[in-house]
Amino acid sequence: xxxxxxxxxxxxxxxxxxxxxxxxxxxxxxxxxxxxxxxxxxxxxxxxxxxxxxxxxxxxxxxxxxxxxxxxxxxxxxxxxxxxxxxxxxxxxxxxxxxxxxxxxxxxxxxxxxxxxxxxxxxxxxxxxxxxxxxxxxxxxxxxxxxxxxxxxxxxxxxxxxxxxxxxxxxxxxxxxxxxxxxxxxxxxxxxxxxxxxxxxxxxxxxxxxxxxxxxxxxxxxxxxxxxxxxxxxxxxxxxxxxxxxxxxxxxxxxxxxxxxxxxxxxxxxxxxxxxxxxxxxxxxxxxxxxxxxxxxxxxxxxxxxxxxxxxxxxxxxxxxxx
Amino acid sequence: xxxxxxxxxxxxxxxxxxxxxxxxxxxxxxxxxxxxxxxxxxxxxxxxxxxxxxxxxxxxxxxxxxxxxxxxxxxxxxxxxxxxxxxxxxxxxxxxxxxxxxxxxxxxxxxxxxxxxxxxxxxxxxxxxxxxxxxxxxxxxxxxxxxxxxxxxxxxxxxxxxxxxxxxxxxxxxxxxxxxxxxxxxxxxxxxxxxxxxxxxxxxxxxxxxxxxxxxxxxxxxxxxxxxxxxxxxxxxxxxxxxxxxxxxxxxxxxxxxxxxxxxxxxxxxxxxxxxxxxxxxxxxxxxxxxxxxxxxxxxxxxxxxxxxxxxxxxxxxxxxxxxxxxxxxxxxxxxxxxxxxxxxxxxxxxxxxxxxxxxxxxxxxxxxxxxxxxxxxxxxxxxxxxxxxxxxxxxxxxxx
Numbered sequence: 001x002x003x004x005x006x007x008x009x010x011x012x013x014x015x016x017x018x019x020x021x022x023x024x025x026x027x028x029x030x031x032x033x034x035x036x037x038x039x040x041x042x043x044x045x046x047x048x049x050x051x052x053x054x055x056x057x058x059x060x061x062x063x064x065x066x067x068x069x070x071x072x073x074x075x076x077x078x079x080x081x082x083x084x085x086x087x088x089x090x091x092x093x094x095x096x097x098x099x100x101x102x103x104x105x106x107x108x109x110x111x112x113x114x115x116x117x118x119x120x121x122x123x124x125x126x127x128x129x130x131x132x133x134x135x136x137x138x139x140x141x142x143x144x145x146x147x148x149x150x151x152x153x154x155x156x157x158x159x160x161x162x163x164x165x166x167x168x169x170x171x172x173x174x175x176x177x178x179x180x181x182x183x184x185x186x187x188x189x190x191x192x193x194x195x196x197x198x199x200x201x202x203x204x205x206x207x208x209x210x211x212x213x214x215x216x217x218x219x220x221x222x223x224x225x226x227x228x229x230x231x232x233x234x235x236x237x238x239x240x241x242x243x244x245x246x247x248x249x250x251x252x253x254x255x256x257x258x259x260x261x262x263x264x265x266x267x268x269x270x271x272x273x274x275x276x277x278x279x280x281x282x283x284x285x286x287x288x289x290x291x292x293x294x295x296x297x298x299x300x301x302x303x304x305x306x307x308x309x310x311x312x313x314x315x316x317x318x319x320x321x322x323x
Numbered sequence: 324x325x326x327x328x329x330x331x332x333x334x335x336x337x338x339x340x341x342x343x344x345x346x347x348x349x350x351x352x353x354x355x356x357x358x359x360x361x362x363x364x365x366x367x368x369x370x371x372x373x374x375x376x377x378x379x380x381x382x383x384x385x386x387x388x389x390x391x392x393x394x395x396x397x398x399x400x401x402x403x404x405x406x407x408x409x410x411x412x413x414x415x416x417x418x419x420x421x422x423x424x425x426x427x428x429x430x431x432x433x434x435x436x437x438x439x440x441x442x443x444x445x446x447x448x449x450x451x452x453x454x455x456x457x458x459x460x461x462x463x464x465x466x467x468x469x470x471x472x473x474x475x476x477x478x479x480x481x482x483x484x485x486x487x488x489x490x491x492x493x494x495x496x497x498x499x500x501x502x503x504x505x506x507x508x509x510x511x512x513x514x515x516x517x518x519x520x521x522x523x524x525x526x527x528x529x530x531x532x533x534x535x536x537x538x539x540x541x542x543x544x545x546x547x548x549x550x551x552x553x554x555x556x557x558x559x560x561x562x563x564x565x566x567x568x569x570x571x572x573x574x575x576x577x578x579x580x581x582x583x584x585x586x587x588x589x590x591x592x593x594x595x596x597x598x599x600x601x602x603x604x605x606x607x608x609x610x611x612x613x614x615x616x617x618x619x620x621x622x623x624x625x626x627x628x629x630x631x632x633x634x635x636x637x638x639x640x641x642x643x644x645x646x647x648x649x650x651x652x653x654x655x656x657x658x659x660x661x662x663x664x665x666x667x668x669x670x671x672x673x674x675x676x677x678x679x680x681x682x683x684x685x686x687x688x689x690x691x692x693x694x695x696x697x698x699x700x701x702x703x704x705x706x707x708x709x710x711x712x713x714x715x716x717x718x719x720x721x722x723x724x
Contacts, residue, residue: 054565055597058558061505087501104387191385250686279631
């Protein structure tokens with residue numbers, strides 16, 4: 001309500017915000033409903049690879065704010081910024097936002113070598129697949145919006161707060177959030193202590209939201225194609241038997257496929273999750289061999305039909321993986 | 324006790340009246356109930372507080388360490404990328420193998436990039452190069468020219484020349500990255516934005532050799548020159564327009580015998596239409612030096628079914644001031660994640676040659692390629708191994724991933 005009043009009080013001026021990925025566009029639109037939000041990569045595209053075309057450069061050139069995930073995911077982003085002719089949105093400037101700033105990272109490699117495949121030196125960048133990370137990203141974007149549009153800075157911050165509350169309710173359920181507070185639940189979840197704590201205190205039945213819906217996934221053996229899902233796995237507690245791509249970005253060898261097939265059978269893995277932008281022929285072959293099913297997963301908004309919101313994204317993943 | 328008997332009927336009557344009337348609220352019971360409620364609430368609150376304290380302590384004890392700030396990996400040192408480009412080139416003419424055929428290291432290239440300050444980004448590309456043992460149309464022309472020259476090298480000396488390496492600063496420039504209004508600038512020695520392929524380094528070509536029209540119109544290694552260009556880029560919906568103007572040294576490019584200090588000019592207009600799965604780029608490039616002139620037109624059409632399937636149609640044409648037309652057209656199909664198949668037809672001075680190439684990527688850093696080009700002068704067979712290490716490079720436009 002406060003945010004609404006603040007928005008009404010300040011004269012409308014549409015900000016041009018360019019974001020690299022669809023999920024960043026969804027959060028930005030929630031924080032700044034009157035902003036013109038342009039998303040560079042489609043959800044159907046592999047976010048690692050995008051051609052920095054003149055059309056994209058020109059769009060970046062007209063932005064008031066540029067938001068990128070970071071963690072070396074959008075390797076094409078630097079070239080866009082170099083060619084955009086827009087100094088205010090360059091890295092380090094007020095019109096630039098690293099969305100991943102302050103988000104706890106997983107899979108930060110201890111040894112950096114290409115022998116391990118296409119590693120991300122600063123950690124796995126697919127952080128949006130854990131809703132627990134969304135509010136921090138919203139705070140980062142709200143701060144960026146506030147820098148380019150100081151008159152509405154409080155309103156952006158208030159909307160980020162609303163977004164945080166809504167995310168906690170979707171993740172933990174309204175009842176548990178009302179009882180314990182979303183921020184405390186989030187901190188417990190971040191440290192991996194939420195479910196043990198709730199069980200110890202006999203509160204597990206008060207858990208709602210996505211974590212309750214995904215309870216059946218806990219401990220479920222699963223195989224993924226690419227190492228995009230570590231944040232989702234961290235939140236929903238599946239047991240990853242292996243990856244079809246044993247090293248990121250490297251086509252698997254025949255020996256690895258045999259080993260994975262044997263490991264799947266031994267562990268009873270019945271699902272192979274694969275981002276919709278990957279070729280699923282290898283996964284299908286493995287599924288036919290082991291009796292598992294291939295679950296197409298939305299890596300981002302727009303990746304699959306109906307996945308048009310952050311809520312729909314997590315719903316799709318839970319449903320596809322059997323939660 | 325007998326004295327109470329006369330009052331018994333009234334006592335019974337009184338008792339029955341009392342039973343039917345609602346009981347008077349006992350203030351002591353109410354007080355007790357209130358006290359129990361209060362104590363229960365206090366107990367609940369105390370239990371909740373204890374639970375919350377326990378939860379807070381648990382959360383604090385298991386808090387993940389604060390993440391380091393996100394930043395680009397190059398802090399002060401330049402990003403360094405190295406490219407190795409090994410070829411095997413075998414020339415056949417009238418079914419005879421050219422004796423100069425063999426394996427060679429086309430280049431070892433070091434690419435250094437870093438921000439200089441908030442306004443400029445510097446790029447240097449240093450290459451150690453070996454001369455090709457067997458060439459295409461341009462090499463033939465060069466060989467013919469040498470044959471006319473007294474004391475031209477014989478084949479053994481050519482082989483020696485092929486074995487020699489040269490260290491060449493292929494590009495050294497700064498990009499002016501802080502110009503406002505959609506402008507960007509480049510100053511230094513760099514591959515000129517004349518057409519499409521000329522902007523790429525040979526290891527980035529979708530073929531093992533350079534198209535003959537590029538060699539004929541822009542030079543064997545393409546056109547790199549010292550000067551400055553200014554570009555303006557503007558989006559109009561899904562369309563982007565890029566206009567580039569440049570002033571260059573032009574040393575020996577259009578007129579090897581030039582005796583003028585006049586700089587060479589360059590102009591290019593580019594239209595790019597992004598229609599989602601399909602994008603189209605159209606360009607027109609022009610350059611001149613006094614009476615000399617070279618014009619070019621180019622087109623690139625790309626379809627991307629997904630990150631792993633694509634088709635690219637590419638063509639460039641050149642027109643010089645003598646009215647000579649040259650050009651090439653190429654098609655590249657990506658049927659799987661790792662495989663690219665392509666064909667190219669070159670036309671220079673009405674002389675045609677055609678070739679086909681097959682590329683396989685083990686990863687984005689290692690590529691194997693085989694191909695052949697056939698023309699009036701015979702057939703040249705290529706095998707190529709290209710590898711990249713160091714910082715993560717951005718793939719050229721025609722490599723869809």
